[in-house]
Amino acid sequence: MTTWIRCHWDEEDVWFYFEVDAEGWVARQVELQGPTRTPIAAASLAEWEQTYGEGDLDAYDSRFGITAERPISEWEGHNPEQLTSEEFEEVWGPARRQIASRPR
Template sequence: MTHWFRAYSDEEDIWFYFEVDAGGWVTRQIELSGPSGVPVAAASLEEWQQAYEEGRIGRYEATYGLTAESPVQEWEGYEPHALTSAEFEDTWSRARRHLLQATAEP
């Protein structure tokens, strides 16, 4: 079953938003930086894998970042705050638009 949550990193001043599958693997991840919540990542594991297979992983990571590389069961020191699917999707859409615009600027 898929679930969604967010967690704040004081050290980095970043809100991390996660979509996690039944096995605990992050399938999509959003990172919002600073007090204004500027999107710095909005990556999809499926898209990352496809970009890797097609030889365009560098471009994908430069635009969208990447997802966590270990299942959430292995993480320590985070406090998850539950999200609804709709809350995650809204944040995902806004972050993706921002990142696409940022990479399209000359």
């Protein structure tokens, strides 16, 4: 079962939005920073794995970022807020478009 959550990291003023699979692994992740919620990452694990297989991982990482490397259930101090898939998509789509439109 897929779930969607968000949480805030106060120290850096970053909102994290996650799409999490049944095993707790992050499938997609968005990071928005500051009061204007500027997208700093919008990564997909499936895209990352495909790019890894193609050998162009640095380009993907530098543009879209990476997803969390361990299941969310292992995180300490994590207090997630549940989202609907629609709420996640409302953040994912604009963040991806904004990051993709930036010069490389």
